Amino acid sequence: MSEPQIKLPRQSKGKRPYFFDDPAIDQMMTFLVELTAEVSVVYDRLDTVERLLETKGTISRADIEAYRPSDAIESERVARRDGYLKRVFRMHPPQATYGKGGTTAKPAPAKKKRRRRRRQRSAASG
Amino acid sequence: MPFQAKHDFLVESSHDELSRQNYVQRLRMHILNQIGGGMRAVYDKRVKPQFEKSQGRAPKDEYEVHVAMLSDNYGQVWSTMMRSCQEMVWDSVIPAVERAQPKLNERIRGLNARYGTLTLDPSVKVPRYVSATDIHLMPGNYHTERTADDASQGALYDRGRFVYNGGAAGPYADAIPRTIATYIRRKWPDFKPAQALELGCTIGSSTIPFVDGFPECEVHAADVAAPVVRYGHARAEALGKRVHFHQMNAESLKFADGTFDLVYSIIMFHETSTKAYRNILKECHRVLRPGGLMIHMELPPVGDMDPFEAFYLDWDAYYNNEPYYLKYTHEDIRACVTNAGFGNDKFFQVLIPDLARSPQAFEAVVGGEVIKKTQVARVGESAKWFTYGAWK
Numbered sequence: 001m002s003e004p005q006i007k008l009p010r011q012s013k014g015k016r017p018y019f020f021d022d023p024a025i026d027q028m029m030t031f032l033v034e035l036t037a038e039v040s041v042v043y044d045r046l047d048t049v050e051r052l053l054e055t056k057g058t059i060s061r062a063d064i065e066a067y068r069p070s071d072a073i074e075s076e077r078v079a080r081r082d083g084y085l086k087r088v089f090r091m092h093p094p095q096a097t098y099g100k101g102g103t104t105a106k107p108a109p110a111k112k113k114r115r116r117r118r119r120q121r122s123a124a125s126g
Numbered sequence: 127m128p129f130q131a132k133h134d135f136l137v138e139s140s141h142d143e144l145s146r147q148n149y150v151q152r153l154r155m156h157i158l159n160q161i162g163g164g165m166r167a168v169y170d171k172r173v174k175p176q177f178e179k180s181q182g183r184a185p186k187d188e189y190e191v192h193v194a195m196l197s198d199n200y201g202q203v204w205s206t207m208m209r210s211c212q213e214m215v216w217d218s219v220i221p222a223v224e225r226a227q228p229k230l231n232e233r234i235r236g237l238n239a240r241y242g243t244l245t246l247d248p249s250v251k252v253p254r255y256v257s258a259t260d261i262h263l264m265p266g267n268y269h270t271e272r273t274a275d276d277a278s279q280g281a282l283y284d285r286g287r288f289v290y291n292g293g294a295a296g297p298y299a300d301a302i303p304r305t306i307a308t309y310i311r312r313k314w315p316d317f318k319p320a321q322a323l324e325l326g327c328t329i330g331s332s333t334i335p336f337v338d339g340f341p342e343c344e345v346h347a348a349d350v351a352a353p354v355v356r357y358g359h360a361r362a363e364a365l366g367k368r369v370h371f372h373q374m375n376a377e378s379l380k381f382a383d384g385t386f387d388l389v390y391s392i393i394m395f396h397e398t399s400t401k402a403y404r405n406i407l408k409e410c411h412r413v414l415r416p417g418g419l420m421i422h423m424e425l426p427p428v429g430d431m432d433p434f435e436a437f438y439l440d441w442d443a444y445y446n447n448e449p450y451y452l453k454y455t456h457e458d459i460r461a462c463v464t465n466a467g468f469g470n471d472k473f474f475q476v477l478i479p480d481l482a483r484s485p486q487a488f489e490a491v492v493g494g495e496v497i498k499k500t501q502v503a504r505v506g507e508s509a510k511w512f513t514y515g516a517w518k
């Protein structure tokens with residue numbers, strides 16, 4: 001007799017803490033971190049396709065599903081993931097802050113700033 | 127190394143699930159080492175000076191550091207990522223366990239044990255400190271059973287814990303028990319246990335290194351949660367290791383006085399209550415033979431840590447569902463051990479470098495060198511294991 005399939009809970013007991021004054025930022029961070037995982041999964045799948053195509057003319061979905069990287073290939077993927085993590089989660093370096101804005105320099109007068117920005121924008125479009 | 131050793135009961139993940147699990151491993155290491163590695167500098171360069179400026183003094187304890195660090199943007203980013211990542215650890219494994227569950231339970235039920243034994247005791251009551259919380263955010267914790275003879279929490283722990291460790295504890299996730307077993311053998315070569323007992327063995331990954339390390343010894347392993355010992359039994363059989371598993375509460379063991387030469391645990395106490403800690407130590411003393419050894423690997427006491435380090439290590443107590451951790455790390459362990467009946471002169475504590483990662487430092491400590499600094503951190507950040515115990 002075969003056992004029935006059960007659903008396992010996805011959430012742990014207890015309140016979910018948040019760390020920012022606005023919990024929406026924690027929520028956004030979760031979205032963001034989850035999204036980086038999905039991008040990495042897509043990258044691996046692409047890598048699988050590329051590697052399979054290197055040895056075979058045509059491949060099926062079943063070939064992709066069945067593919068398991070060797071230790072050597074997995075090590076390459078680890079190195080790639082680490083590089084990816086470094087690029088995506090690039091933390092701003094710690095520094096003494098001037099104020100809430102987090103800059104060490106006195107804020108420039110608003111007028112100047114605006115002009116600079118306009119110049120930048122025209123440089124970008126030209 | 128990112129690869130987990132395979133065995134017959136490890137759940138099968140699909141191509142994409144495996145990819146996600148492998149990513150989460152690296153993500154966690156990145157958050158711990160790269161982002162977490164910056165926390166100290168943020169504290170020294172920004173948070174502490176700001177605190178001093180507004181309060182006219184430095185933060186006096188880990189609680190003040192905690193509030194100050196979590197008011198800082200860097201601390202907030204690190205914390206929220208730690209939390210999300212911990213949720214992702216289990217989330218990346220649950221679908222595979224869910225699919226595997228019916229078949230897995232059937233196979234374990236039909237298992238023909240060739241090496242060890244499994245003794246379940248349905249009369250064992252799961253204590254509140256286990257049943258009330260999903261420790262490390264693992265949904266269902268160690269004990270939840272959803273069908274008769276359910277072992278799936280063991281399967282979830284096996285794969286999920288590996289993802290959590292990022293492989294830092296080796297292909298069998300047993301770097302710590304392997305280090306401790308080898309330490310005992312090398313440090314006390316004349317000590318030849320005939321019977322050993324592990325408390326809080328979970329899936330027995332911390333038991334097998336003692337089977338390997340003491341081939342003449344009969345090794346028993348107890349855990350209060352049935353799913354994990356069921357799974358552990360199947361896993362040990364698949365790996366060809368002779369372990370005798372018991373569903374038992376370490377606070378009230380069913381073994382007669384003086385049964386064992388060696389009683390040990392690996393990272394168990396911080397998940398038990400203050401009262402349970404004392405009860406379990408007493409039980410260790412009772413089931414040991416005179417001349418026997420009790421040894422435990424655990425989180426280091428925060429007593430002699432600086433406030434920042436204590437905050438950093440205790441973060442999990444607040445945000446990773448470890449409600450007993452904080453009380454445990456503030457215990458006076460020597461007092462607790464001696465109150466349990468062990469002689470004060472028989473107490474020892476030692477910081478043991480990981481056997482695989484720092485073999486030379488390990489040798490030095492076996493030879494008697496003492497590492498003073500108790501800076502020990504989460505798995506993946508450090509490789510020195512705080513260990514203590516006593517001879518009876």
Ligand SMILES: C[S@@+](CC[C@H](N)C(=O)[O-])C[C@H]1O[C@@H](n2cnc3c(N)ncnc32)[C@H](O)[C@@H]1O
Pocket residue numbers: 253256268303325326327328329330331332348349350351354374375376377391392393394397398402
């Ligand atoms: C962190 S895990 C131990 C990990 C394991 N030793 C290893 O190294 O892989 C803690 C375990 O202790 C068990 N436990 C907690 N309280 C217990 C008690 N009173 N008696 C027996 N086991 C207990 C839990 O069920 C859980 O499996």
